[in-house]
Amino acid sequence: MGEDELVLIRKSLEGDKDAWGEIVKRYKVSVFGIALGILGNPADAEDAAQDAFIRAYQALHTFHLDKRFSTWIFTITANLCKNKLRRDRLFAPLKYVTRATKSHHNPEARLIEDERIQTMREALDQLSPKYRMPLVLRYYGDLEYKDIAEMLQVPEGTVKTRIHRAKSELKKLLEKKGVIGRART
Amino acid sequence: MHEHELEQLIKETVAQHTAAYQDRIEDLEYRVVDALPDRTAVLEPRPAWPMRLALAATALVIFLGGFWLGGTLSDGPPCADPDVLCLVYPNAKSVALVGQLTYWERWPMNGPDRHGIWWIRLPRNLEPGRYEYGFMVDEYHWVHDPRAREFVHTFDNKINSVLIWPPSRGDSP
Numbered sequence: 001m002g003e004d005e006l007v008l009i010r011k012s013l014e015g016d017k018d019a020w021g022e023i024v025k026r027y028k029v030s031v032f033g034i035a036l037g038i039l040g041n042p043a044d045a046e047d048a049a050q051d052a053f054i055r056a057y058q059a060l061h062t063f064h065l066d067k068r069f070s071t072w073i074f075t076i077t078a079n080l081c082k083n084k085l086r087r088d089r090l091f092a093p094l095k096y097v098t099r100a101t102k103s104h105h106n107p108e109a110r111l112i113e114d115e116r117i118q119t120m121r122e123a124l125d126q127l128s129p130k131y132r133m134p135l136v137l138r139y140y141g142d143l144e145y146k147d148i149a150e151m152l153q154v155p156e157g158t159v160k161t162r163i164h165r166a167k168s169e170l171k172k173l174l175e176k177k178g179v180i181g182r183a184r185t
Numbered sequence: 186m187h188e189h190e191l192e193q194l195i196k197e198t199v200a201q202h203t204a205a206y207q208d209r210i211e212d213l214e215y216r217v218v219d220a221l222p223d224r225t226a227v228l229e230p231r232p233a234w235p236m237r238l239a240l241a242a243t244a245l246v247i248f249l250g251g252f253w254l255g256g257t258l259s260d261g262p263p264c265a266d267p268d269v270l271c272l273v274y275p276n277a278k279s280v281a282l283v284g285q286l287t288y289w290e291r292w293p294m295n296g297p298d299r300h301g302i303w304w305i306r307l308p309r310n311l312e313p314g315r316y317e318y319g320f321m322v323d324e325y326h327w328v329h330d331p332r333a334r335e336f337v338h339t340f341d342n343k344i345n346s347v348l349i350w351p352p353s354r355g356d357s358p
Binding site for chain 1: 194317
């Protein structure tokens, strides 16, 4: 962690909200990205990102200054997303089906995505959260397996297995869409 | 497709998706700062034996005398209190409360007492609501609270206990 970042966190601990605003500014894109990768819905991801920064501020005294701040804030974000997915599953089980089969893209956003990206996004949407979450945390969040394991409260081996299965599933989906050929896999 | 190509594509996909909606978080820092509570109201783990309670207990001990002192000490953890969570787990080396109210951080519990009871008092300023939680025993085993009135299954086949914190209790000083 950079020295200036440490200063910002210390100031935030003392109640300096502007210092926390600077932290938010630095991490908002990656936190929003984690939430969007897990939830798939921009509006939900926006809420999750905002909530994550507020909760992180409230729980800042539990953060160990010798650890990576990004890992800690991503953990809070992922747990909020996990809770959101759980609530959705409990109270609106059909929402998943709808979300997995319908695109939430606006036309402008759609234009900038090439076919591979678009297909991959649809494939990621089709994965169950159980597999999508570790995948996003690992390859977008750059989190270590052990951090993901701790976050999901499963052994490290389980995380590796889930990521392996998720990638296999993605390959199959991409093959099915013709984005990658069988011979190359 | 090679593994690293697939991994790169995953990263790019999430990054592009994020960039496409980045306007949604343009002013996020301002919204967050506006919504932040004052530091004095920040949620903090409440000590198991706070000063005020310690003073009250001391006064009670002086008032009631030695006979009652013995009785008080033998009562053990205050598991009957509605704001105390308890777990009987005599063989555990450590037990931590983990859940929505701890922001999924581990809050070490007190104990064990001579009966193997671990306990933790909930934060005094806990906001009314519904909180999922569990106990992390020996840093690894996820254990539900047998005293909880409600439980939920997680998508990874675990059981979370549910705490309903009513407004009247949350509003109390």
